Structures are given as C-alpha cells and as structure tokens.
Amino acid sequence: MDLTFDFDQRIDRRGSGSYKWDANERLFGRADVLPFWVADMDFATPKPILDAIGIRVEHPVLGYEFRSESYFSVIQNWLRTRHQWDVPREWLMFCPPGSIPGIQAMVDVLSEPGDSIVAPTPTYGPLLRSAGQNGRRLIRNPLREVDGRFELDLDDLEAKLEPSTRLVMLCSPNNPVGKVFTSSELRGLAKLAESHDLIVVSDEVHCDLALPGHKHKPYGQVGGERSITIISPNKTFNTAGIPQATLVIPSAEIRAEFQKYLDLMQLNHDTTFGALGMIAAYSECGPWLDALISYMDANHRQAATYFSENCQSVSKVPAEATYLAWLDFRRTGFKQNEIMDRLVNLGGVGLYSGTDFGEEGDGFFRMNLACPSAMLQEGLEGIAKALK
Numbered sequence: 001m002d003l004t005f006d007f008d009q010r011i012d013r014r015g016s017g018s019y020k021w022d023a024n025e026r027l028f029g030r031a032d033v034l035p036f037w038v039a040d041m042d043f044a045t046p047k048p049i050l051d052a053i054g055i056r057v058e059h060p061v062l063g064y065e066f067r068s069e070s071y072f073s074v075i076q077n078w079l080r081t082r083h084q085w086d087v088p089r090e091w092l093m094f095c096p097p098g099s100i101p102g103i104q105a106m107v108d109v110l111s112e113p114g115d116s117i118v119a120p121t122p123t124y125g126p127l128l129r130s131a132g133q134n135g136r137r138l139i140r141n142p143l144r145e146v147d148g149r150f151e152l153d154l155d156d157l158e159a160k161l162e163p164s165t166r167l168v169m170l171c172s173p174n175n176p177v178g179k180v181f182t183s184s185e186l187r188g189l190a191k192l193a194e195s196h197d198l199i200v201v202s203d204e205v206h207c208d209l210a211l212p213g214h215k216h217k218p219y220g221q222v223g224g225e226r227s228i229t230i231i232s233p234n235k236t237f238n239t240a241g242i243p244q245a246t247l248v249i250p251s252a253e254i255r256a257e258f259q260k261y262l263d264l265m266q267l268n269h270d271t272t273f274g275a276l277g278m279i280a281a282y283s284e285c286g287p288w289l290d291a292l293i294s295y296m297d298a299n300h301r302q303a304a305t306y307f308s309e310n311c312q313s314v315s316k317v318p319a320e321a322t323y324l325a326w327l328d329f330r331r332t333g334f335k336q337n338e339i340m341d342r343l344v345n346l347g348g349v350g351l352y353s354g355t356d357f358g359e360e361g362d363g364f365f366r367m368n369l370a371c372p373s374a375m376l377q378e379g380l381e382g383i384a385k386a387l388k
C-alpha cells in the first residue's frame, strides 16, 4: 500500500517541535492531553511535496530565489481545474510569509486607523483581531443560526455599516463552523460591497476542503474589483511548516498599492521550500486530496454518529467543509471554563474553546478531526467521559 494514502497510520509527532503535540503543557496545563486543537493534520504531508524538498536539499546552497513561471501557471491551473476560476497571471500577488501577514497587509493598505472593519462571526482568531491590532474597530456580524446550520446575515451587516467602514473580512469556507457560503449569499455580499463602497477580503485557505455534496464558490468570481481572495496550500496539504499563500487581486489600483507595501517591507523573496512545496502540491497532489476528503467525510460522520448515540448533550453542527468540527455543548448546562476544565482534566482531550472565535462561540468547542479514525474515537470517548 502507498503509505502517503494511509490515513489510518498513527505517526508520533511528539518531540518534533509540533505546536499541536509539544505545546500542550503551556496551553492546557498538562502535557498528556490528546490534542484536537490547532488546525494541522496528523497525516503525513503528501509524498510529492516531501520528494521535491528532498531533491532540492541535495543542492547545498539555500540562497535567495526568484519565482519561476511554473509557479504562477500551477496556481492558475489549480484554480481553473478545482474551482472553475480563470484567473489572469497578473492578479496573482505574492503573500509572504503566509496568509495572516497578507490579511494584515490588506488592513494597512486599504484602511486608516479609526476606520471600521466588519467580520461575520464566529471566525478565525487572526481575522477577528486584524481590526483591533491595527487601530481599526471591529464590527461583529454574527452568522445567523437556522435549524442548527449557519448563514450570512446580510441585513444585520448592512444595518451595522458606518461611513468609516472600509472592509469586510470573510472566512470562506468558515472556520470554525465549517460552512460553505452559497452563491446567493456571496452575491448578496458583493451587492452590498458595491453599494456601500466596501472591499471584501475573503480568506479561502480552506477552499479545497469542501466535503462531498458541497461546492466552494470563490468570492473573487462574484466580487470583481472589490474582492481580494487569499488562497494557500497549507491547510489542504498539511504544509503549515513551510508557509505559502497567494492573494488574488483583480483591481490594478489595489495591486499597485500592495506592491508598494511589499517593496517597503522588503518582502520580495519566497521561502525556497514553501514555493517548491506549493508547486508539487498543486501539480501532483490532487489524488491525495480526493482521498483525504473521503477520509474526512468519514471522520465527520463518525463524530456525528458518536454524539447522537453516546453523548446527546453534545451535538455536531453539520459540516460542509474543512476538517474542523463545531461542537455545540449548550445543552450540557456547564459554563465554558467548566467544560474546558472537564475536557482537559477528566477527558484528557485538548479542544479549542469556541470563544477563541468570538463571543458567539460561547457554548461551542472546535475539534480538529484530521487524525486517524482510531485517535478520533479516543477523543470522542474522552469528551463523553468529561461530561459524565
């Protein structure tokens, strides 16, 4: 069997400098928790990526590098074949050294201190914090819960806009709730952006991880010149240690402003391994990704079934994308810190508190399912034990 496709294999990551496995003591107060928190996978990174790095290391000089033309064509090809999105070469901008610096750069380039920024919440922490940390104000726009699922609340968004609102920070698909936004939700947002002079920054680093039956729609396909879309192979192919991201910017004016920023910060060179990893990922790892998505689909079903059969005080929000599960603990009757304490000290499991994604996450925890199903089972049993 080809081991790169063996998602059942348990790989011991302890002692490898893994944030997920080696920082438990710092985060949870004890080293022995089984970790289901930070968003990387316990699976081997696909072999073509490891091979590309191995071959490069045979050359002993790791100096500055420039981007090959294939760098751009593999991104274009990936977007065309996976997402049916034809993107001209000049829209693709370098985003060093990863997606978060790219988001911060957009806040700097496209708004002024004192301006406000809207974020549909709950959302990925750095998107939430991007406003406050830059002297801008965050306007929260809670996703609307309808029959246990979440959707954009555009009426609320429009009602909260201020003359100083410049940006919308969208996380699409949404981390943590695992929502794939529909074309009609995205078109509604694009209409608001047009009529209220807003730019939408759409963080799509989970875009390749739509689950069977769901299709991700790139915001750039509906948002035009008022869109900035951030893509990355890191979540898709488990390459967070060699960060790499690309901004898709249709507006020539915004590209020129962003280029000035890159020049100012001297962010002109890729990391050798990040670029190589991305080329190998987008050009050779499609079959691995298809196998991963099937495995993730099964893990999502395993978790949902476990809770409904063994631990009914927790329910799992139906996932449409990502390897992250949004777990609803509101029926347990415990407060957030009590649940965390029980999970860690009675259940031996480390999950992210929902409040890390905004106050709307109170009563929820995020569980990372990107692990062998036997490990997932141990985690699910730990959660049930914690609540007894």
Ligand SMILES: Cc1ncc(COP(=O)(O)O)c(C=O)c1O
Binding pocket: 039, 098, 099, 100, 124, 171, 175, 203, 205, 206, 232, 234, 235, 240, 243, 244, 245
């Ligand atoms: C929505 C989202 N954006 C950005 C990131 C950061 O990704 P990276 O560290 O690969 O740049 C993450 C990581 O979890 C994420 O979930």
